Amino acid sequence: MQNEQSDRVIAALETAREGADVDLLARVVHENLWTLYDRHYEILLQAISELPGRTLERYSVLRALHPMTPALAASSAPFDASSLDDVEASETVRDMIVVLQILTSRWNGDLRGSAEYARVLRARIYDLAVPDRAERGSNLWLLHGAVGSALLLAGDTAGAVRELSTAREVARCSGSTNGERSVLGRQALAEVLRGSVADAQRSLAAARALPPLTAAYAPEAQAETIADLLVSLEAGGIEEPERVQQLLHLEPTAFTWSFVALAKARYFLLSGRPFEAIEAARVAASTHRTQDGTLPADILARVYIESFLMLGRERAAQRAALVVKEPGPLAVTALARLALARGDLDAAARYIRDLSSEAWSSPAREADLVCLRTWEVVARDTVGPESARRFASLVTNPHARRAVLSTPRWVVEAIVAAMPDDQRAIVDAAIEGLTFPELGRSTLNLTASERRVFAALATHARVADLASALFLSPNTVKTHLSSLYRKLGVSSRREAIEMHSVLISDPEAEPQVMVG
Known part of the structure; x- marks a missing residue:
């Protein structure tokens, strides 16, 4: 049945080409989006590329699928996802249109908008009965996968795992090994981000037991590679040359770029190379639009703060923290x-x-x-x-x-x-054999109690106030203050507060922090 439908679609495309009928070509592509995408991806892209600009203006769905659209969206010409709202289409094609709205919003860097369209699609899946969705070879797995992917980038890892797990099972029942494998890679990313490392390993093993991905889905293989690297990094693994080389040479794509940045930064931090972790984050931020309150912004914020902290530049870390309004x-x-x-x-x-x-x-x-x-x-x-x-x-x-x-x-x-x-x-x-960072303890060899008193001096003027805030007796506070002043080489509270400001400041000029 599926092969017969594919043959009919290809024959219709040839007829349109032979008659040089671009409108017929556009209609055939528009009405058979899923069949062409799933089974004849290269033919789909070729057909869309043959359409003149005036035809693409009338078929905004095909314009969204044009190979140039994501490239332009990443630079200077975002695609207006809302322009697809009024497109006349069957319910099955409408599903694909909402998937495109999720994708184009993501290409634009609008992950919140992408998540909103994902909620629309989820409502369609669960509330609207479309007979074609129950057929073998349908696109139902793709719909669940699009919802799960959008939720993941919006930071809802639990919701992402739920939808991606459903997508994987639907793809298996539908006989789509492409769908099953591509979903498993993203599911592994969500699982390792949640810290469910054993689950991520099982997802990766299941993915690799399936046939290689075909052209339309080949980019999804990078999700598996990055998830595998993140699994290794969770165990502190940084000494495997092949994994390290893969990590350093991964190229970011529309979906995985923030995970690439995360994997690179974690590798550099575990290797004691915070400057390179900062550079990895800056390159990622300068080449992609980020949006506060989303997973990529959360990833970059953590990289900046932890990298500056490892360098002992607490002031720079604090400035990086202030950039993020919705951590x-x-x-x-x-x-x-x-x-x-x-x-x-x-x-x-x-x-x-x-x-x-x-x-x-x-x-x-x-x-x-x-x-x-x-x-x-x-x-x-x-x-x-x-x-x-x-x-x-x-x-x-x-x-x-x-x-x-x-x-x-x-x-x-x-x-x-x-x-x-x-x-x-x-x-x-x-x-044994592990190296832990030197953080949060100055070379003055202050005790933990002395550090607490030191940190509280600026906001508590009297010994009694310090004692109450720190749940200590006044005499204990006086003892700590005496020892603290001796180690600092000062004789008064005012001088100690000034010394605290010097110790936590960062005298170096700080480069611009690019988050949000």
């Missing part, structure tokens, strides 16, 4: 780390509370929270058996190595020292 979970994690590094434990606690939101719940967030809470309790001198147990459990999880490696060395040493002997032996074995 997502990746940026909030970085903001919590920045607050902890500066000794602002109250701000860190607020970020940690925000990160605990149910809406952001995922294995990756849980790993980040364990590391952040460990840092906080060590900084507050409130380490207990439960915090030690949680950190020990995370350290022995092979899929959480990258999160563990973000914890400062002095924090790791303090939490390990607080563990029972049997637990400490297991953790020591797990972290």
